[in-house]
Amino acid sequence: MLVLLLLALAVPAPVGAQTLINGAGATFPYPLYARWFDTYARVDSTVRFNYQPIGSGGGIRQLLAGTVDFGATDVPMTDEQLRRAPGIVHVPTVVGAVAATYNLPGISGLRLSPEVLAEIFLGRVARWNDARIASTNAGTDLPDRPIVVVHRSDGSGSTYLWADLLARASPEWARTVGRGPAVRWPVGLGAKGNEGVAAQVRNMPGALAYVELTYAVTSGLPVAAIRNRAGAFVMPTVDSMAAAAAAIAAGGVPPDFRMSLADPPGDLAYPVAGYTWLLLPPNPRDPRKGAALVRFVKWAIHDGQRDAPALHYAPLPAAVVRAVTDRLERPLLAGR
Amino acid sequence: MPIVSGDAWFRALTRAAGATFLGLMLLLGSVLTITALPAVARFGWRFPFTSTWDPVAEQFGGLPFIYGTAVSSLLALLLAVPLGIGAAIYLVELAPAGLRAPIGFLIELLAAIPSVVYGLWGIFVLAPWLSHQLEPALGTWLGFLPLFQGPPYGVGMLAAGIVLAIMIVPIITAVAQDVLHAVPDHQREAAIALGATRWETTRLAVLRYGRSGLIGAVLLGLGRALGETMAVTMVIGNRPEIAASLFAPGYTLASVVANEFTEATSDLHAAALVEIGLLLFVLTVLVNVAARLLVRSVGGVMREARE
Amino acid sequence: MIRLDVRRLVDVAMRTFVALAALLAIVPLALILGFVVYRGAEGVDLALLTQLPRPVGQVGGGMANAIVGTVVLLGLATVFALPLGIAAAVYLAESPDRGLPGLVRFLADVLTGIPSIVIGIFAYAVVVVPTRRFSALAGGVALAVIMLPIVIRTSEEIIRLVPAALREAALALGVPQWKAVLRIVLPAARTGIVTGVLLAMGRVAGEMAPLLFTAFGNQYWSRGVDEPIAALPLQIFAYASSPFEDWHRQAWAGALVLIALVFALDVVARVVTRKRGE
Numbered sequence: 001m002l003v004l005l006l007l008a009l010a011v012p013a014p015v016g017a018q019t020l021i022n023g024a025g026a027t028f029p030y031p032l033y034a035r036w037f038d039t040y041a042r043v044d045s046t047v048r049f050n051y052q053p054i055g056s057g058g059g060i061r062q063l064l065a066g067t068v069d070f071g072a073t074d075v076p077m078t079d080e081q082l083r084r085a086p087g088i089v090h091v092p093t094v095v096g097a098v099a100a101t102y103n104l105p106g107i108s109g110l111r112l113s114p115e116v117l118a119e120i121f122l123g124r125v126a127r128w129n130d131a132r133i134a135s136t137n138a139g140t141d142l143p144d145r146p147i148v149v150v151h152r153s154d155g156s157g158s159t160y161l162w163a164d165l166l167a168r169a170s171p172e173w174a175r176t177v178g179r180g181p182a183v184r185w186p187v188g189l190g191a192k193g194n195e196g197v198a199a200q201v202r203n204m205p206g207a208l209a210y211v212e213l214t215y216a217v218t219s220g221l222p223v224a225a226i227r228n229r230a231g232a233f234v235m236p237t238v239d240s241m242a243a244a245a246a247a248i249a250a251g252g253v254p255p256d257f258r259m260s261l262a263d264p265p266g267d268l269a270y271p272v273a274g275y276t277w278l279l280l281p282p283n284p285r286d287p288r289k290g291a292a293l294v295r296f297v298k299w300a301i302h303d304g305q306r307d308a309p310a311l312h313y314a315p316l317p318a319a320v321v322r323a324v325t326d327r328l329e330r331p332l333l334a335g336r
Numbered sequence: 337m338p339i340v341s342g343d344a345w346f347r348a349l350t351r352a353a354g355a356t357f358l359g360l361m362l363l364l365g366s367v368l369t370i371t372a373l374p375a376v377a378r379f380g381w382r383f384p385f386t387s388t389w390d391p392v393a394e395q396f397g398g399l400p401f402i403y404g405t406a407v408s409s410l411l412a413l414l415l416a417v418p419l420g421i422g423a424a425i426y427l428v429e430l431a432p433a434g435l436r437a438p439i440g441f442l443i444e445l446l447a448a449i450p451s452v453v454y455g456l457w458g459i460f461v462l463a464p465w466l467s468h469q470l471e472p473a474l475g476t477w478l479g480f481l482p483l484f485q486g487p488p489y490g491v492g493m494l495a496a497g498i499v500l501a502i503m504i505v506p507i508i509t510a511v512a513q514d515v516l517h518a519v520p521d522h523q524r525e526a527a528i529a530l531g532a533t534r535w536e537t538t539r540l541a542v543l544r545y546g547r548s549g550l551i552g553a554v555l556l557g558l559g560r561a562l563g564e565t566m567a568v569t570m571v572i573g574n575r576p577e578i579a580a581s582l583f584a585p586g587y588t589l590a591s592v593v594a595n596e597f598t599e600a601t602s603d604l605h606a607a608a609l610v611e612i613g614l615l616l617f618v619l620t621v622l623v624n625v626a627a628r629l630l631v632r633s634v635g636g637v638m639r640e641a642r643e
Numbered sequence: 644m645i646r647l648d649v650r651r652l653v654d655v656a657m658r659t660f661v662a663l664a665a666l667l668a669i670v671p672l673a674l675i676l677g678f679v680v681y682r683g684a685e686g687v688d689l690a691l692l693t694q695l696p697r698p699v700g701q702v703g704g705g706m707a708n709a710i711v712g713t714v715v716l717l718g719l720a721t722v723f724a725l726p727l728g729i730a731a732a733v734y735l736a737e738s739p740d741r742g743l744p745g746l747v748r749f750l751a752d753v754l755t756g757i758p759s760i761v762i763g764i765f766a767y768a769v770v771v772v773p774t775r776r777f778s779a780l781a782g783g784v785a786l787a788v789i790m791l792p793i794v795i796r797t798s799e800e801i802i803r804l805v806p807a808a809l810r811e812a813a814l815a816l817g818v819p820q821w822k823a824v825l826r827i828v829l830p831a832a833r834t835g836i837v838t839g840v841l842l843a844m845g846r847v848a849g850e851m852a853p854l855l856f857t858a859f860g861n862q863y864w865s866r867g868v869d870e871p872i873a874a875l876p877l878q879i880f881a882y883a884s885s886p887f888e889d890w891h892r893q894a895w896a897g898a899l900v901l902i903a904l905v906f907a908l909d910v911v912a913r914v915v916t917r918k919r920g921e
Contacts, residue, residue: 022777022859022871031885034698037862050871052860053881055598061606062856066775080602148489153574153591155391155599178392181599189491189585190574192595193884199459203467203490218886310700346821350737353730354747357795360788361750367768368761422664430658431665439665441909446672447842448905449679450849452880453898457675502671509668510842511797514835518804533654549800556796559755565852566880590758594852597760613761620756624749 025059025072071279074157076258087282094313118170123187150209153190155182240270241314375607396608404586411497420508446506455570463490504557515549686896712873719783728794736802763853779872782858790843797839851876
């Protein structure tokens with residue numbers, strides 16, 4: 001029977017059936033993309049999208065190798081990577097955020113500055129009742145217990161955003177650790193995936209970690225407000241993420257769309273937000289797939305945006321939607 | 337039709353199978369080496385002896401991972417071999433007939449549990465138990481040993497060793513069971529006839545006869561422990577540092593590859609990770625060489641005599 | 644001559660120890676299995692077994708394609724690994740521990756220690772890259788490479804332990820060696836060989852890492868072995884790593900189904916071989 005099953009599967013797909021478009025990349029927007037592909041199947045029933053969340057780096061690599069039709073990443077491709085595959089278009093899809101969570105029984109409403117976070121993650125501030133933490137948390141009785149830092153052991157866009165925050169706040173961090181999807185952490189335990197980090201924090205009083213916002217919300221862990229450039233302590237919410245994106249977009253949208261949302265101006269902006277992108281190849285092997293993909297992306301940045309807030313992502317600012325739509329009107333081959 | 341040609345075919349075919357396997361291994365080795373070449377070229381001989389793992393500065397060294405793999409696997413063996421072989425002995429030699437099948441079957445089921453599940457169980461059940469019960473207890477009673485010092489995180493080398501041990505017990509037990517089963521009864525009968533107790537019969541007649549098979553079982557278990565990826569990565573703490581304490585977090589060769597490969601930022605990073613895979617290859621080779629020397633020095637004569 | 648009562652003491656002590664060992668070997672199983680059942684039982688329903696994955700927030704949705712995918716991948720892996728593995732095992736069992744056979748045996752032991760993700764990278768390089776696609780075939784190859792040394796080594800050890808007398812009797816009756824091996828030695832070693840194959844299958848059924856870059860995963864039904872294919876471990880891991888309770892529930896249910904699948908394989912194989920053996 002197994003042999004029959006195998007034989008049946010060995011028969012290749014008949015011509016004229018639905019087109020299967022394969023994509024790979026970031027895990028972070030996976031829930032939203034899954035929702036989009038499902039909804040879009042009703043908009044255009046001739047295509048099906050198979051997206052696998054293998055990680056941003058994996059997505060980029062598979063796109064470069066030609067084994068998938070599109071990629072997805074939380075970390076924009078570097079100039080060096082783009083040199084090897086010129087013409088790949090970054091399409092921002094939504095805005096996400098990284099939140100600081102902690103486990104301090106009986107305590108919530110922590111306010112932390114990027115500077116003190118850098119000190120903690122450097123290992124310079126080791127106890128919760130340190131003066132540097134207390135200075136922004138007047139009125140909260142901080143316990144005298146060690147801070148257990150938890151970070152990601154696998155590479156991720158969250159690490160990228162977090163390390164970027166710390167690097168901007170601390171020259172020492174920028175010099176000794178730097179930024180990237182994976183870094184050499186001076187202190188702390190490494191946990192695999194956002195779930196691993198959340199589980200670790202839940203089980204360990206005194207823990208402090210960074211996770212994607214959705215995980216903090218659904219795990220019921222308290223989230224800290226982080227001080228932004230304007231000096232306000234802001235909680236990560238869809239509104240504060242949208243404010244950050246709008247504030248940065250007001251300064252212009254770069255033609256390659258590889259925008260950072262770090263250090264946004266304004267009182268309401270959350271300082272640890274970032275875009276996530278779909279990566280489109282300029283020269284798809286199958287032009288029908290390429291065209292279908294572009295049609296999908298246009299739908300996603302317009303109609304798809306309304307699904308975002310329910311899943312704790314912020315929709316794209318209007319300026320960005322306009323710029324991307326304009327770009328997609330032109331053939332992908334033209335321009336960067 | 338001459339009888340000889342059947343045998344010649346047979347020998348050729350089986351030798352071809354062996355050669356194919358060899359070819360496969362060579363292919364594996366070359367593919368890995370070629371992929372790892374950029375890292376090998378950059379770091380050279382220092383790679384297995386340096387401790388820095390910095391993806392941003394692109395400095396990579398394999399020492400902490402070698403240590404982590406060695407210690408976690410050793411711990412796993414220390415726990416799993418007595419349990420596994422003991423259980424096999426019980427099942428084959430001493431258990432009442434009714435219990436034999438169900439228990440043996442149950443142990444085989446352990447092998448069917450996906451690594452991810454072991455990892456999740458480790459995070460949700462084992463690590464909290466370690467950090468709240470076992471590690472504080474060990475720290476109190478045996479804290480004078482550097483092995484049991486430091487904060488009881490729960491995740492760490494001890495958790496990894498325990499999870500690995502649980503994972504490899506079924507392999508050791510299942511294979512050991514079959515090995516012991518295959519020992520002919522006349523060996524046992526001879527020992528009993530000479531007045532041996534049940535245990536002595538087992539030790540002198542059965543274990544000695546099945547020694548190479550048992551070593552094979554242990555090596556299979558060790559192989560699994562060395563290469564186990566997902567479960568270890570979830571409970572070991574993922575910190576590329578060498579520490580004396582079992583409570584401390586660590587990192588293994590397999591874990592770092594599993595953690596970082598999909599997101600590897602640069603080609604050098606990816607190459608360094610594949611070189612870690614190669615290191616594991618080499619480590620496994622060394623371990624197997626050592627095990628063989630051990631077997632040869634103790635029981636090799638017995639094996640040749642049987643042939 | 645050691646006194647009889649000391650020997651008896653040792654006897655009792657060791658017998659207690661091994662009984663305890665068997666018990667201790669079961670305890671973690673009970674704990675882990677219990678844990679999976681506890682978390683997964685409520686999620687195993689008809690929807691899980693018959694439907695395709697749905698986005699979070701939508702009722703229903705299941706892992707039907709992942710279940711079939713795992714079966715297909717296991718089938719492919721076994722088809723690739725079994726003939727080669729048993730043939731190599733016979734080769735090793737009939738040869739001394741020197742030269743080519745010695746090298747093959749040694750390398751088989753080494754291969755069991757290679758992390759599955761490294762083998763995934765290998766399968767990616769030799770199957771996915773040349774064909775420029777992810778496929779069930781690539782996944783089958785990766786899993787087969789992991790299964791191979793387990794099958795070879797366990798089969799070899801068991802074949803070796805078939806009493807020489809059996810083989811000698813056959814040869815004395817004029818049976819050619821190849822027939823002796825195929826008709827007499829292998830059937831005698833059958834149960835042990837099946838153990839090895841089942842252990843190997845159980846091992847690869849739960850492997851996720853090698854499938855990441857080979858089978859890749861599929862939200863839909865695959866239409867051929869040259870397309871990406873869903874697999875239980877991939878789906879379980881993707882759901883378990885998500886922040887959603889509903890997906891967690893499905894992940895645990897999927898894990899339970901996976902264990903049940905391998906369990907069923909085990910039972911069927913044991914029943915089949917036991918019957919034939921008699």
